Amino acid sequence: MSLAATYRLGARLFWRDKPMLFASVVTPVGLSIGMPLLMRHVRADGPAAAAEMFPATLAIVLAITAFMNITVALTGRRDQLVLKRLRATELTDGQILAGQISSNATQTFLVIVACAVAVFLAAGVAPPPNVLVVALVVAAGSAVMALLGAAYTAAVPRAELAAAYTMPVFLVAGVSAGAMGPIPLPSWLRPALDLLPTSVVVDAVRTGEPLRAALVLAGWAVAGLVALRLWFRWEPRRS
Amino acid sequence: MTTTIAVNGLRKSHQGFEAVRDISFEVAEGEVFALLGRNGAGKTTTVEVLAGFQRADAGEVRVLGLDPHTGRAALRRSTGIMLQEAGFFPDLTVAATVDIWRGFIAAPRPRAEVLELAGLTGRADVRVRQLSGGERRRLDLALALLGRPRVLFLDEPTTGMDPEARAATWDVVRGLAAEGVTILLTTHYLEEAQRLADSMAIMDAGRIVAAGGMAETLAGRAGRVSFLLPAHVDPGELPLPVAVEDGRAVCRADDPDLAAQTLLTWAAGRGLRLAGLEVRQATLEDLFLDLGGDAELSPAGGDR
Numbered sequence: 001m002s003l004a005a006t007y008r009l010g011a012r013l014f015w016r017d018k019p020m021l022f023a024s025v026v027t028p029v030g031l032s033i034g035m036p037l038l039m040r041h042v043r044a045d046g047p048a049a050a051a052e053m054f055p056a057t058l059a060i061v062l063a064i065t066a067f068m069n070i071t072v073a074l075t076g077r078r079d080q081l082v083l084k085r086l087r088a089t090e091l092t093d094g095q096i097l098a099g100q101i102s103s104n105a106t107q108t109f110l111v112i113v114a115c116a117v118a119v120f121l122a123a124g125v126a127p128p129p130n131v132l133v134v135a136l137v138v139a140a141g142s143a144v145m146a147l148l149g150a151a152y153t154a155a156v157p158r159a160e161l162a163a164a165y166t167m168p169v170f171l172v173a174g175v176s177a178g179a180m181g182p183i184p185l186p187s188w189l190r191p192a193l194d195l196l197p198t199s200v201v202v203d204a205v206r207t208g209e210p211l212r213a214a215l216v217l218a219g220w221a222v223a224g225l226v227a228l229r230l231w232f233r234w235e236p237r238r239s
Numbered sequence: 240m241t242t243t244i245a246v247n248g249l250r251k252s253h254q255g256f257e258a259v260r261d262i263s264f265e266v267a268e269g270e271v272f273a274l275l276g277r278n279g280a281g282k283t284t285t286v287e288v289l290a291g292f293q294r295a296d297a298g299e300v301r302v303l304g305l306d307p308h309t310g311r312a313a314l315r316r317s318t319g320i321m322l323q324e325a326g327f328f329p330d331l332t333v334a335a336t337v338d339i340w341r342g343f344i345a346a347p348r349p350r351a352e353v354l355e356l357a358g359l360t361g362r363a364d365v366r367v368r369q370l371s372g373g374e375r376r377r378l379d380l381a382l383a384l385l386g387r388p389r390v391l392f393l394d395e396p397t398t399g400m401d402p403e404a405r406a407a408t409w410d411v412v413r414g415l416a417a418e419g420v421t422i423l424l425t426t427h428y429l430e431e432a433q434r435l436a437d438s439m440a441i442m443d444a445g446r447i448v449a450a451g452g453m454a455e456t457l458a459g460r461a462g463r464v465s466f467l468l469p470a471h472v473d474p475g476e477l478p479l480p481v482a483v484e485d486g487r488a489v490c491r492a493d494d495p496d497l498a499a500q501t502l503l504t505w506a507a508g509r510g511l512r513l514a515g516l517e518v519r520q521a522t523l524e525d526l527f528l529d530l531g532g533d534a535e536l537s538p539a540g541g542d543r
Contacts, residue, residue: 005342012339016330080326088290088320089343090386092312238253 002091006099007106013073014107023163024069025111032057032115033122035179040123050123055205058112058138059177059198060170066108066145067173068166071152072159074100079159079236087234097228101146108142129208137213141201144217147224148197154231173198241268243390243421244289248298251284258284260445261298266423266438271416273436274425277523280442282425283323286394289423290320302390316345319388321379323395323425329368333359333378336367337385344386357381358407372399380408384415391415393424397431409435427523443527462495463521464502466513478505487515495519 039049119125176193197220204213244266251259259281266272287293291307341347357377397405440450468488481488492498
């Protein structure tokens with residue numbers, strides 16, 4: 001019952017914070033729909049290029065709508081002592097975090113589904129084979145990225161720095177998925193980048209093959225939970 | 240009587256600074272207990288340990304028989320906490336905030352009831368960011384009361400309130416105490432401790448410097464009347480005992496208004512004028528002077 005309450009709170013705050021929505025929803029959605037659309041119209045191999053580009057943009061949505069959004073939200077609430085106030089209620093620590101993570105993951109998943117429908121209609125990008133299985137991978141990827149974003153708050157010293165601190169994650173996720181165009185990367189780096197949670201989701205959407213993604217995401221989930229358990233801070237650091 | 244809160248030999252340090260140094264006290268069921276002290280005395284640290292936010296370094300702490308740190312989840316069902324500082328969601332209205340918090344509690348009071356208790360009925364549709372500091376304190380109180388707690392921790396509950404709101408909050412605290420709620424409050428207002436508390440302890444620099452009867456006696460001398468001692472008047476002639484400080488006669492009294500009246504009547508009978516008459520409630524600083532303590536004793540800084 002209380003988990004439902006924190007879930008609803010998370011969803012409400014997600015859609016209510018207008019300036020944040022611009023950064024965490026409008027921008028990635030614009031890229032996720034705009035880039036395939038652009039490919040469709042400017043490239044000679046339009047439909048194929050659009051179909052190649054769309055899955056890559058999902059890395060951006062995952063890095064921003066899930067990861068950055070939850071990092072900014074949780075560091076802000078930590079530093080304003082809202083998390084502390086929540087802990088003064090009957091809620092357990094687990095309910096507070098699980099509610100936030102699951103609501104953020106749901107919003108991310110909905111945003112991705114909306115993007116997929118839009119590019120299908122506007123750019124003719126067909127859904128992958130096993131669409132339901134792939135949808136499950138996307139949902140799991142959203143949850144893992146939200147979980148990792150929550151754990152990442154431990155590394156962010158102050159709320160003002162939260163968005164800036166997530167930039168490297170956004171860049172690495174985007175570049176390694178190919179969402180930022182063909183950037184040459186050293187070959188020894190490739191295997192590591194292919195193990196990013198965003199990369200395995202992109203790969204599953206491209207191929208319709210969920211197994212590898214499921215295994216890698218499970219590993220990241222364990223890492224995220226352990227980090228959360230060990231390092232999550234509920235209150236700002238005392239200077 | 241049952242002991243609801245028991246603290247025995249509590250110590251707590253933050254980064255090498257000893258905020259609480261070996262304090263002990265007990266609060267009986269249904270009692271209002273005031274922890275009186277200046278900023279930095281260790282009051283907030285004590286409350287945070289009692290509320291389970293921090294773990295004690297040494298000593299034993301029990302609330303309703305449970306260790307507040309390990310038994311936090313169980314304790315939350317019967318405790319309410321008004322933190323000294325904690326944030327709200329600034330864009331939500333008062334009503335929305337209360338409704339959301341009701342979802343966090345198994346058997347919450349109705350929204351209208353807590354808003355009424357906290358005196359916020361007319362402010363239900365106002366966004367939290369538009370509330371005054373005192374109104375935020377009252378919203379804090381409203382949230383602390385939502386779960387009908389048996390034990391209530393109030394950390395400086397009336398700081399930032401105007402006199403009217405303060406009096407209203409005192410009424411609420413008295414009402415809850417009358418229903419049998421055990422209340423531990425911290426304050427730096429002598430008057431607040433004196434009016435509300437059944438018993439009190441005075442903290443300074445992490446220690447309890449006066450408790451029980453002694454603290455009450457000290458706090459009881461809360462009033463202060465002073466005036467320029469008229470020429471040719473010997474302090475011994477005055478109807479009340481006074482101390483002379485820099486040519487001013489200073490009289491300590493439980494009821495400073497009554498003392499001032501007595502002195503004025505006496506002066507009028509002699510055709511004297513009491514120049515520079517000042518009547519005020521004593522502050523905690525006065526009390527520390529009484530204690531013979533050094534007013535600069537405790538380190539400056541936040542109340543951590």
